Amino acid sequence: MDWAALVAGALWAMLPAYVPNNAAVLLGGGPPIDGGRTLGGRRLLGDGKTWRGTAGGIGVGLLVAGALNLARPAVAARLGVDLVAFPLLAALGLAAGAMLGDVGASFLKRRLDRERGAAVPGLDQLDFVAGALALAGLFAPAWTRAAFSLPAIAVVVVATPLLHLGTNVAAYGAGLKTEPW
Numbered sequence: 001m002d003w004a005a006l007v008a009g010a011l012w013a014m015l016p017a018y019v020p021n022n023a024a025v026l027l028g029g030g031p032p033i034d035g036g037r038t039l040g041g042r043r044l045l046g047d048g049k050t051w052r053g054t055a056g057g058i059g060v061g062l063l064v065a066g067a068l069n070l071a072r073p074a075v076a077a078r079l080g081v082d083l084v085a086f087p088l089l090a091a092l093g094l095a096a097g098a099m100l101g102d103v104g105a106s107f108l109k110r111r112l113d114r115e116r117g118a119a120v121p122g123l124d125q126l127d128f129v130a131g132a133l134a135l136a137g138l139f140a141p142a143w144t145r146a147a148f149s150l151p152a153i154a155v156v157v158v159a160t161p162l163l164h165l166g167t168n169v170a171a172y173g174a175g176l177k178t179e180p181w
């Protein structure tokens with residue numbers, strides 16, 4: 001098996017899902033999605049999930065997918081590997097799914113009595129991967145099957161927590177985030 005091609009192809013296909021959460025950190029603020037509502041005395045989602053951050057994250061994810069489509073021929077030739085293009089529905093599934101997974105994780109965290117910003121290792125790093133694959137699979141099933149073979153999914157599941165931790169530690173170091181996760 002060509003490991004370099006597998007890893008490059010899998011991470012490339014996930015890029016429109018990697019960017020939205022980071023973009024939401026930069027663009028977030030304003031009214032929370034849950035409007036302050038509570039469930040059993042706990043916030044539904046919390047102040048960390050805002051309309052602006054969510055919409056901004058999805059928008060940036062779509063822009064990234066468009067930029068990758070433009071860059072694809074040159075990058076693929078340079079690396080000597082096949083890289084997928086992103087049709088609109090696939091891009092939307094990845095970007096919106098990443099945000100949805102993150103929102104779903106917040107919902108779970110509040111049910112588990114974790115305050116905003118509390119770390120839940122595993123959930124924090126893979127919530128958006130699960131959401132992105134699920135929504136892309138729903139919006140663009142054939143594309144998702146072609147882009148994410150089982151080995152590719154395995155690569156994503158192993159590599160994503162490492163990449164995620166790296167970018168969050170960097171965002172924390174730069175003062176953009178209040179916790180390094």
Ligand code: CTP
Pocket residue numbers: 024025026027028029045046047048049050051052053054099102103105106109115116117118177181
């Ligand atoms: N953010 C946002 N909207 C989102 C996701 C993130 O506005 N849908 C912004 C918020 O300012 C949030 C920051 O990005 O505080 C960091 O995101 P994240 O770590 O996902 O949220 P937390 O504040 O840790 O909240 P939670 O515990 O609910 O995950």
Ligand code: MG
Pocket residue numbers: 117118179181
């Ligand atoms: Mg957090």
